[in-house]
Amino acid sequence: MIRKVVMPAAGQTTDVATVTKINVSVGDSVKKGDILLEVETDKAVLPIESFAKGFVTEIYVSEFDKVDAGSPLLSIGDKDDLNKATVPEKMTASEPDVKDADEEDDFIPVMPEKKSEAPAAVTIMPAEPSAHGAVKAMPNAKKLAAEAGIALEGVTPSNGQFIKASDVMLAIGEKNKNIPEPEKTIPTARMRNTLARRLDESAKIPTFTMTVKADPTAADLLCASGEGIGRVHLLMLALAKLTERYPLLRVRFEGGVQKTTENAVIGLGVSAENGTVSASVTDPIALGIKKTALECNKCLVNIGKGDLSCVGQASVTVFDVTCYGLESLVPPVMIPETSSFGLAGDSSVMTVTGIFDARIFECNTAASVMADLRSLIEQPALMIL
Amino acid sequence: MKKFDVLIIGGGPGGSSAAMSLAKAGRAVCLFEGENIGGTCLNVGCIPTKYLLDRACALEKIRKCTKEGILRGAGEFSWKRIQVGRENTVVRLRAGLEASLRACGVVTVAEKATLKEGLKVICNGEEYCADDIIIATGSSPAAKVLSDSPFTDSTGGLSQRKLPERLLIVGGGVIGLELASAYRSFGSEVTVTELADNILGSALPAAARLLKSKLEARGIKFFCGTKLYKIEKSEAGITAETSSGDFVADAVIMANGRRPRLDGIDAVALGLKLNERGGIAVDGRMKTNLPHVYAIGDATGRVMLAHAAYADASVAAANILGKNEVSDTRIMPQCIYTYPMLASVGMTVADAERLGIPVSVGISDFRANGMAVAESEEGCVFAVVDKRNGRNLGFTVVGPSACELIGMASVAVERGYSADDWRHLTVAHPTLSESIKDAVLAANADI
Ligand SMILES: Cc1cc2nc3c(=O)[nH]c(=O)nc-3n(C[C@H](O)[C@H](O)[C@H](O)COP(=O)(O)OP(=O)(O)OC[C@H]3O[C@@H](n4cnc5c(N)ncnc54)[C@H](O)[C@@H]3O)c2cc1C
Numbered sequence: 001m002i003r004k005v006v007m008p009a010a011g012q013t014t015d016v017a018t019v020t021k022i023n024v025s026v027g028d029s030v031k032k033g034d035i036l037l038e039v040e041t042d043k044a045v046l047p048i049e050s051f052a053k054g055f056v057t058e059i060y061v062s063e064f065d066k067v068d069a070g071s072p073l074l075s076i077g078d079k080d081d082l083n084k085a086t087v088p089e090k091m092t093a094s095e096p097d098v099k100d101a102d103e104e105d106d107f108i109p110v111m112p113e114k115k116s117e118a119p120a121a122v123t124i125m126p127a128e129p130s131a132h133g134a135v136k137a138m139p140n141a142k143k144l145a146a147e148a149g150i151a152l153e154g155v156t157p158s159n160g161q162f163i164k165a166s167d168v169m170l171a172i173g174e175k176n177k178n179i180p181e182p183e184k185t186i187p188t189a190r191m192r193n194t195l196a197r198r199l200d201e202s203a204k205i206p207t208f209t210m211t212v213k214a215d216p217t218a219a220d221l222l223c224a225s226g227e228g229i230g231r232v233h234l235l236m237l238a239l240a241k242l243t244e245r246y247p248l249l250r251v252r253f254e255g256g257v258q259k260t261t262e263n264a265v266i267g268l269g270v271s272a273e274n275g276t277v278s279a280s281v282t283d284p285i286a287l288g289i290k291k292t293a294l295e296c297n298k299c300l301v302n303i304g305k306g307d308l309s310c311v312g313q314a315s316v317t318v319f320d321v322t323c324y325g326l327e328s329l330v331p332p333v334m335i336p337e338t339s340s341f342g343l344a345g346d347s348s349v350m351t352v353t354g355i356f357d358a359r360i361f362e363c364n365t366a367a368s369v370m371a372d373l374r375s376l377i378e379q380p381a382l383m384i385l
Numbered sequence: 386m387k388k389f390d391v392l393i394i395g396g397g398p399g400g401s402s403a404a405m406s407l408a409k410a411g412r413a414v415c416l417f418e419g420e421n422i423g424g425t426c427l428n429v430g431c432i433p434t435k436y437l438l439d440r441a442c443a444l445e446k447i448r449k450c451t452k453e454g455i456l457r458g459a460g461e462f463s464w465k466r467i468q469v470g471r472e473n474t475v476v477r478l479r480a481g482l483e484a485s486l487r488a489c490g491v492v493t494v495a496e497k498a499t500l501k502e503g504l505k506v507i508c509n510g511e512e513y514c515a516d517d518i519i520i521a522t523g524s525s526p527a528a529k530v531l532s533d534s535p536f537t538d539s540t541g542g543l544s545q546r547k548l549p550e551r552l553l554i555v556g557g558g559v560i561g562l563e564l565a566s567a568y569r570s571f572g573s574e575v576t577v578t579e580l581a582d583n584i585l586g587s588a589l590p591a592a593a594r595l596l597k598s599k600l601e602a603r604g605i606k607f608f609c610g611t612k613l614y615k616i617e618k619s620e621a622g623i624t625a626e627t628s629s630g631d632f633v634a635d636a637v638i639m640a641n642g643r644r645p646r647l648d649g650i651d652a653v654a655l656g657l658k659l660n661e662r663g664g665i666a667v668d669g670r671m672k673t674n675l676p677h678v679y680a681i682g683d684a685t686g687r688v689m690l691a692h693a694a695y696a697d698a699s700v701a702a703a704n705i706l707g708k709n710e711v712s713d714t715r716i717m718p719q720c721i722y723t724y725p726m727l728a729s730v731g732m733t734v735a736d737a738e739r740l741g742i743p744v745s746v747g748i749s750d751f752r753a754n755g756m757a758v759a760e761s762e763e764g765c766v767f768a769v770v771d772k773r774n775g776r777n778l779g780f781t782v783v784g785p786s787a788c789e790l791i792g793m794a795s796v797a798v799e800r801g802y803s804a805d806d807w808r809h810l811t812v813a814h815p816t817l818s819e820s821i822k823d824a825v826l827a828a829n830a831d832i
Contacts, residue, residue, distance in 0.1 A: 110451070110459035110460055247604060362601070364597070
């Protein structure tokens with residue numbers, strides 16, 4: 001009988017582990033208690049022992065694979081099973097064995113699965129610090145360290161062998177701890193401090209801005225269609241619409257990782273007592289302009305009362321100063337968001353200024369966003385399409 | 386020695402179409418093909434990529450319907466079945482082509498041939514001679530893949546046994562972009578590096594930028610101006626060292642161009658002249674410097690497209706048959722079957738500027754086209770029109786069915802249609818073709 005050896009639950013905090021060593025090959029005979037492979041969690045290295053006597057019939061993982069609790073690692077059977085299990089070997093030929101289509105097939109979901117981590121993507125990392133000697137590190141650790149400006153030499157590998165992303169995260173934490181708190185002469189609210197620190201970080205990222213002027217005729221007609229609807233709500237809808245075409249608008253860039261929010265969550269910059277916060281509205285397109293306006297106005301009232309429950313993680317945030325008749329507004333990027341939009345103008349023009357995180361957006365993508373934004377504002381009917 | 390009227394080396398689009406037209410005209414033709422009839426195009430080029438891209442597009446449509454709530458759950462797809470389908474499509478077309486060649490009376494020899502002096506060919510120890518010879522040996526990928534190479538070429542790229550989770554494509558030309566688009570639809574994380582500053586080289590800069598932004602919106606990452614230093618297997622997968630940093634992927638496809646293939650053609654020994662691209666030098670009649678020796682298709686290193694090979698074949702055959710024909714490459718549609726597609730024919734604005742022709746550009750956005758809206762597709766048509774007389778000089782289409790639309794546009798360019806001609810032409814409604822007409826009418830010419 002073939003029995004599968006699965007990844008045991010490693011501990012309360014960990015659900016993923018990395019296979020670091022495989023001690024057996026297909027066909028090896030093993031006995032109870034033999035160490036088949038080793039996996040590493042963020043806490044420890046776990047030896048996976050054989051629970052039975054038999055032969056290794058199949059190995060499902062390779063070194064450095066990530067495995068979840070419960071996922072099969074290898075299977076053990078008796079000698080007869082061994083012959084059965086070796087059939088798929090011809091699958092390793094470089095050409096797919098297309099004639100043999102009826103054998104078992106791996107089906108792939110058409111809709112991309114939600115991954116617990118950001119998509120592995122093709123990882124970019126700066127050239128290896130090989131000149132500094134042998135600092136062994138996992139590629140994601142290198143990438144993270146490079147992005148956070150941390151020298152790998154200063155990071156201690158928790159497993160004593162190579163540096164993992166979690167080690168770098170720790171080092172980033174340490175580094176941030178060492179940043180002295182700003183001098184306090186007047187007591188500053190904690191929220192203002194937090195917001196200030198974020199804005200400070202935001203000022204350090206490379207950005208570029210672009211402005212478009214749109215004819216507000218259609219927008220104003222729409223605004224007139226309901227109580228409390230403003231140009232800014234149309235802008236929010238337009239941005240939500242554009243996230244379909246430009247998923248980049250949904251990217252939050254944090255700790256060197258790009259995360260795409262599931263829905264279009266559009267934030268509205270609102271001045272609260274202790275700083276500007278982003279009141280977020282999820283999926284304005286589904287809500288429609290009336291409900292979006294209603295939501296925003298509710299948030300405004302609540303924030304005014306000190307109730308911050310509607311402050312959430314937005315994909316992008318818009319800031320509106322239309323009522324002042326100004327030429328334009330360049331807003332800050334509310335990191336980890338990667339773009340913001342400032343709305344200004346007067347009765348004859350709507351001016352939208354986009355500010356983009358240059359690490360994420362290419363100029364021409366942003367330009368295309370801005371041009372499309374103008375079309376949507378000028379022809380809101382296009383949003384229905 | 387076996388005697389024929391014409392010997393043709395290479396059975397790709399060029400060689401096999403020349404063989405058929407000559408055989409139909411009553412010539413005794415012998416065609417040598419060392420690998421598979423149909424050549425690059427049918428076996429490892431146009432056809433299998435289009436199969437993958439068609440299925441990729443179907444998945445995109447399903448995703449759209451699922452997002453719209455029309456489908457409750459999108460289901461699962463089998464990569465393996467797609468591979469089987471690709472193979473079957475190739476097999477079916479190859480059988481069809483073999484039958485057509487037989488029906489025309491072409492003698493095919495399934496062996497590699499070597500061209501000799503004095504209008505002779507040696508194949509399998511046997512000597513063949515003829516009055517005319519056509520070299521149609523095609524091209525091969527610039528990257529040489531060995532059994533232990535950490536990368537593959539476009540041929541291996543079509544037949545990946547396992548769907549790569551992370552795919553790196555080196556080269557942002559047509560082949561690289563098509564593979565990138567297909568694999569993205571199948572769910573791979575795709576990154577494309579390109580040595581030049583823009584994808585698709587210097588051709589169609591504006592359309593290339595537009596296409597790039599559309600592909601980026603689908604999640605394909607581009608790194609232009611990127612030099613490749615090294616590719617090797619690593620702990621994390623396959624690591625490519627480049628001037629834009631290191632990339633780690635599960636598969637790397639080298640799509641960095643193709644070179645004319647001169648297997649069995651010893652140019653030096655034969656005194657055969659080559660051109661600056663390493664292809665066989667030909668004149669407008671497809672004649673090489675050796676009397677009665679013609680060269681066509683990719684082997685000449687000129688326009689590496691199947692329809693260019695067909696056009697060359699037709700000119701070479703006509704000249705062998707005693708008609709004095711010169712090749713005309715003005716109308717050479719260029720199609721990229723990505724999602725969205727890009728197709729172009731005739732002059733771009735830059736081409737016209739170079740020639741000092743004043744132009745006007747008409748744009749028609751698919752958002753104003755009923756059919757495109759019904760299909761929930763986006764795109765646009767650019768028409769380049771001679772400002773002085775309204776004649777159509779060129780078209781570029783980005784969007785669904787662009788590669789089909791360009792057929793109609795090609796006729797307009799070839800015939801030099803004007804806005805007036807278009808006004809009198811009734812185009813069926815609703816069709817994407819209406820956008821071609823609308824783009825022309827949107828260009829304001831001084832007439
Ligand atoms: C992935 C990919 C996608 C492509 N997509 C498109 C597309 O969508 N549209 C398009 O127009 N073009 C496309 N192309 C290009 C197209 O395939 C080529 O331009 C076309 O095949 C050229 O035809 P040919 O007859 O000149 O040469 P080939 O098709 O290369 O045929 C040459 C044949 O000659 C044989 N041969 C060579 N030497 C000898 C010898 N000494 N003896 C006997 N036989 C010999 C070879 O085995 C080969 O079969 C694509 C190419 C690739 C690689």
